[in-house]
Amino acid sequence: MITKTLSTALLLGLITTSLNAKGMNSPQKIFQKKCNMCHNLTKPKNKQEKMKMTAPPISIAMRSVIIGVDAIEGPVSDSELRELSIEFLTDYLKEPSQEKGYCEDMSYKKFGTMPSMKGFMTDKQIDTVVPWVIDNFSPKKDANGKYIIHSKRK
Numbered sequence: 001m002i003t004k005t006l007s008t009a010l011l012l013g014l015i016t017t018s019l020n021a022k023g024m025n026s027p028q029k030i031f032q033k034k035c036n037m038c039h040n041l042t043k044p045k046n047k048q049e050k051m052k053m054t055a056p057p058i059s060i061a062m063r064s065v066i067i068g069v070d071a072i073e074g075p076v077s078d079s080e081l082r083e084l085s086i087e088f089l090t091d092y093l094k095e096p097s098q099e100k101g102y103c104e105d106m107s108y109k110k111f112g113t114m115p116s117m118k119g120f121m122t123d124k125q126i127d128t129v130v131p132w133v134i135d136n137f138s139p140k141k142d143a144n145g146k147y148i149i150h151s152k153r154k
Contacts, residue, residue, distance in 0.1 A: 027132030030125050034117075035133070055111050061103070062137040065089055067147060068102025082134055089130050093117040 024030065038055035055061070069085045070076070076084065092101065096114040117126060139147045 024125075025128060027129045030121075030129040031133065034121050034125065035129065038114075053111075055114065056103070056107055058133065058137045059139075060107075062133065063139045063147075063149070064102045064104065064107070065092075066134075066138045082131075082138075085134050085138070086130050089134065090126055093121070093126050093130070 024033070035058070039058040039061060040053065041058060043057050043060070044050040044053060056064075065088065066081070066085055069088050070081055073081070073084050092114075094116060095118075096116055098108050098113050101108075101113070121129075139149065142148050
């Protein structure tokens with residue numbers, strides 16, 4: 001019995017080490033394998049790319065999240081906004097709904113509601129990737145504290 005338990009523990013340790021060596025504990029790798037299949041890193045360059053989109057680019061999705069959380073929870077410090085955004089996005093990935101989301105109506109019309117990541121991502125993967133996504137794709141603020149929104153409209 002003890003030998004079987006030790007063998008199982010050793011096997012699990014080797015599998016975990018192998019997965020970690022392949023970078024599945026890296027937020028960038030998790031994003032590439034689990035998020036980037038729907039959320040592109042860049043906006044579409046042409047109509048054909050736009051037609052292939054299955055979700056908004058990650059920068060657009062994060063703009064909605066951060067500005068939405070800030071509008072509901074604010075005024076808060078940047079560090080509090082980060083933590084509140086992490087809480088929101090972690091919950092949203094597991095239990096998404098249009099009612100609690102911050103996307104514009106046109107996003108829901110075009111893409112629908114994001115599917116739950118339960119069963120597709122582990123809690124550890126979500127906890128690893130969410131802060132990285134927030135830190136790397138949230139909109140920036142100008143010197144006056146206003147969000148910098150890049151738009152084609154003039």
